[in-house]
Amino acid sequence: MDDLDRRLINRLQLGLPLVRQPWQALALELDSSSAELLDRLHELLNDGVLTRFGPMFDVERLGGAFTLAALAVPEARFEAVAEQLAAMPEVAHNYRREHHLNMWFVLACASEQAIRDSLLRIERLTGLVPLNLPKEETYHVGLYFPV
């Protein structure tokens, strides 16, 4: 990763400008060419330094529903429960966290009803009651990792 890669990563986290020729606008800003930037971006995605490039949607505004939920999973069953959740397409993320509540996952569904159904299904599958913590207010969303 060289200096141009780093500047491109930092700049692209802030968003592509919505102008007629976005790559030319960025090329001007970063003192490069649009072809060079597209090549670099392709490499960074291929290489896994970037996981995605594209529109970041707020799915709730498009009619979807989200929640964050947690389970307290007995250690002996941890892997099995992780696999059960991994198999569910509505489970978008799942993290182990060092706490009594050791499994934290995000559900993404079409509706609030589908979220409730999904939580019940997890309860039936695992025998564990999820702690449901839907967000009530958003104060900030904006991942920015300067390199």
Add this chain to the structure above:
Amino acid sequence: MSACISPSEPSLQAPPPLRETSLARRLVELTQEGLPLLEDPWAWLAEQLGLSVESTLDLLKRLQAEGAIRRIAAVPNHYRLGYRHNGMTVWDVVDADMPRLGSLLGAQPFVSHCYRRPRKPGWRYNLFAMVHGRSREEIDSYRDHLRYLLGDACVADDMLVSSRILKKTGLRLSSLSR
């Protein structure tokens, strides 16, 4: 991942004009895996949506202004960039002060997400702020700084450090359309 997705064969008849929400959903489907790395991405989108390039750009600007699209951006693999530590800091704060405190924590550069969430039996924390850093010490110091910012308005707090990613997929529209 392919370098570029070539535009599909132009259809003989343009699709009927769709309402904006349907257009937005179509846009989600089209760009779920990402925006093609093309010199003129708007022309590609325009063709897929059956709109002019100008209308496509206007649609994107409208969706961005409304917040349906946060931005068209790169998502880094933060582990690969050295940000291997993340902590979900959780705070039990006075409800009446929540708007001010939530905005205060959310404004810190090392906080990626900040939300109000409900208290539940056995769960007292109502304010969540996710912090990321390159070391355990770094995220510990962020937590200390947030605690200092909250001062007396905070009754109790904790930080749940992530030790393993069990699943991470982007959002799939299929799970939203069932």
